[in-house]
Amino acid sequence: MTVPFHSDKHRYVGGNAERIDALDKVTGAAQYVHDMAVPRMLFGRMKLSPHAHARIVRIDTSKAEALPGVRAVLVGSELDTRLGLYMIDKFILARDVVRYQGEAVAAVAAESEDIARRACELIEIDYEPLPAIFDPEVALADGALLVHPDLHTYRYMKGVFFPRAHSNVAHHQKIRKGDVDKGFAEAYRVFEHKFTNPPVAHAPLETHVTIAQYLPGSRAQIWTSAQSPFTVRNLFAVAFGLPHNSIRVQIPYVGGGFGGKAGIHLEPLAWCLSRKAGGRPVKITATREEEINTLPSRQGLKTHIKTGVTRDGKITGLKVQFLWDAGAYADYGVNIGRAAATSGAGPYEVPNCWIDSLVVYTNKVFGTAYRGFGHLEVLWGVERNLDLIARDLGIDPYELRMRNVLRAGALTITGEKVTANHGRPDLCLEKVAQEIGFENRPKEPVDPKKLPLRGKVRGKGVALLQKAPAMPVFTACSAIIKFNEDASVNVLISGVDYGQGTYTMLRQVVAQELSVPLDKVQVVFDCDTATQPYDWQTVASRFTVMGGNACIEAAHDCIAQLKHVAGQVLRAPENELICEDERVFVRHTPEQSLSYREIVLGYTYPNGNSIGGPIVGRGRYIAQGLTHLHPETGQGKAALDWTYGAHGVEIEVDLETGDIEIVHIASAFDVGKVLHEGMCRTQVQGGVIQGLGSALLEGFVFNDKGRMLNPSFVDYKLLTAKDLPRKMSAFFVETPQLDGPYGARGIGEHPMVSVPGAIGNALRDALGIDFHDLPLNSERVYLALKRARTAKA
Amino acid sequence: MEYDVRITVNGERYQARVPASLTLLRMLREVLHLTGTKEGCSIGECGACSVILDGKLVNACMVLAVECDGSVVRTVEGEGAMDKLSDLQQAFVDNHALQCGFCTPGMLMAARELLERKPDPTDDDIIEAMAGQICRCTGYETAIEAVRRVARKGQAGGGK
Structure with a gap:
């Protein structure tokens, strides 16, 4: 028997295999939150500010509440929780003051989209318009009106960001290298130029959409079109003071993100509506206009x-x-x-x-x-x-x-x-x-x-x-590879593939590392904080490096476990074993071998004695050496x-x-x-x-x-x-x-x-x-x- | 006001009583639970809801369900057969012509309608046919190439 050690049979890295999600996506089978409905689900809608800057003088929700089919109406004064990833500066709904045209001021949950929309129209709000500021240069000037007069009281990531109290500066980043005046003095010529970029829209084809349910005991079930399940969970937990394991965030297929679905967005509002509606799940689907004008953009x-x-x-x-x-x-x-x-x-x-x-x-x-x-x-x-x-x-x-x-x-x-x-x-x-x-x-x-x-x-x-x-310097990622009965594997990882193709790439990496056919590897699409291992966020073009390294380590962990069991059965030291083409071989006597299938859930000797047990590989990666x-x-x-x-x-x-x-x-x-x-x-x-x-x-x-x-x-x-x-x-x-x-x-x-x-x-x-x-x-x-x-x- | 609508979707006959204001898109998604067809803008600009209505490509968000009484509609769920992709679907798979996949059902319908109307389209025909389908991920080139390949094989037709 010849064993093709180091053969090219399962070399996939660098290849061009078809996308792991292609079949679902060309047949319409791919399910997005956009497509989901759960029993007793209500529909949430937001009432938006027509003013860029105004004091909220009065909100009358009585007509909205009286509309048949309306199950909950929320206004900002009921929610004193501020949200934010690095700078915790935003209420779930505007309180006292609106700070941009398009900001959500009130919200409704109703039996249908149409009722919810009508109820929003029936909410009466009196505003006192305030002077507003639209140009960051003007906002920097002495005596400029303050968009956040209470900035000095806000919580934020300290040591990394440096807001300037009683100003409009949320962060001042300094870079100082060498002596710039000396640099100019040495120059043959000195040039000055100015450039501008306008804010722009991310425009994912699937707008932000979330379904949230308040569960008994102040727990949360959330399905959301988001990039980062664990960051949604973490910010949610911090905002509401809940234990992390009382919140479950699930992310199915996502219709594009481009950064706009990183961080946390509509999830808290939908959950608060659900809480007020007696625990019925609430779905909020941003309209295209809200996607552009209410949800955040590029600066x-x-x-x-x-x-x-x-x-x-x-x-x-x-x-x-x-x-x-x-x-x-x-x-x-x-x-x-x-x-x-x-x-x-x-x-x-x-x-x-x-x-x-x-x-x-x-x-x-x-x-x-x-x-x-x-x-x-x-x-x-x-x-x-x-x-x-x-x-x-x-x-x-x-x-x-x-x-x-x-x-x-x-x-x-x-x-x-x-x-x-x-x-x-x-x-x-x-x-x-x-x-x-x-x-x-x-x-x-x-x-x-x-x-x-x-x-x-x-x-x-x-x-x-x-x-x-x-x-952040502590950014980390983890992966789990678990074997199934037929020695196929499921890869659990919590970076989200919202179209960029990372899972397709990771499948190649795992298949190659385990030396199994590509179709034996499934990278699991529904990200779920209750069952999948931690990852920080799917942003920053970091998932190839961090997810790739975590998957390689998890595969190596599987290989070590396979060898550990096989070594006992084959009576060979583990360092003399080779895993290739779904089998474990003894290097110098390759006719001695076991198939993965014989080992992955535990090996059974002819007399019935069994050893080992299900193989679960664990891998992790944390950013190295950042300061x-x-x-x-x-x-x-x-x-x-x-x-x-x-x-x-x-x-x-x-x-x-x-x-x-x-x-x-x-x-x-x-x-x-x-x-x-x-x-x-x-x-x-x-x-x-x-x-x-x-x-x-x-x-x-x-x-x-x-x-x-x-x-x-x-x-x-x-x-x-x-x-x-x-x-x-x-x-x-x-x-x-x-x-x-x-x-x-x-x-x-x-x-x-x-x-x-x-x-x-x-x-x-x-x-x-x-x-x-x-x-x-x-x-x-x-x-x-x-x-x-x-x-x- | 509500009306009875009889409609054939992907070869299956349905009957439903729907409000006059209900769009074909919402009828497909919310009444018939055919969620393959997507909503991207609801004002006929993005093409995510493209379906073939009586042989013509329409934005389903711009058509009322009551207008479709007696009509024949085709959606992504009718493209190809169970466990057998159509040539177009296969070409999209082969060319990585999708990323997030949200615009893909509409793209497939636009391409299918083109190939039925014009089995031997020029590149300009393909671009014209796809121009109403907004895609934020792929940059279109792979989708155009997928349609081109099917057209060049000269065997446009479903997988059925």
């Missing part, structure tokens, strides 16, 4: 960058102010101001750096995590800034980047030493520049005055990017790993309409190791298109009273199949991450980061006009062209 950003450079383009000093438009609550947003500041210089070596990143309250819909976690916003400024400097110095923008890019031996702005295993932004840039023929573009600067009135012109641009997971950042300097290790990348883009601009068409966008990322070819590629495709949305179309528009003017898909447009680039290409560099699974790093968020910068730079190349504000919609481009043409020399 807006104002960037002010001052850069000192030598004559040959080496950066000597960088001073940046980031003003984050947190909106009315900074619950999660404070951490964006922290994390994105650590990337505030981009993937470049900056010897002297000073960053003030301020998360500022305003009277607008509040912000939260969104794919990229502030990096798309920050890198829009960073990458445009470099092109502006390159042009003024007469240096090619590619060359300027290569002179400053992070290389092994460099120190990041938070003092982390870059090593040979950090990944290679330079190789990513080289690849995309090559792909779009950046070298061969016409180098003569374009004079917009000389552009024809009609026709199309082309331009090329490049941009670099970087991002590390943003998470809190120094409060005054921001120095420390915040990054589990850095994924670097670059985009190169060729665009065509319609001179008559200002419309931009993407001719080719090439993207490259150093993912360490491609664990699943298809999942990596499709993350890039989807992420690049989402990034193009931010670049070309998306952004909220408010009127002067702070009312959002585009909270629907009629007025808030997303890219469609008609808007695709003519060509897209994705490339992967593989510099192994030493502590990543098979050397891998995360790739979930990165594809959308720096897409706007690349387009903005290409636009400059095409038109000779610099853009500082997003989005680069045809209106903005058209008006800029018009201005440039009519401007006096």
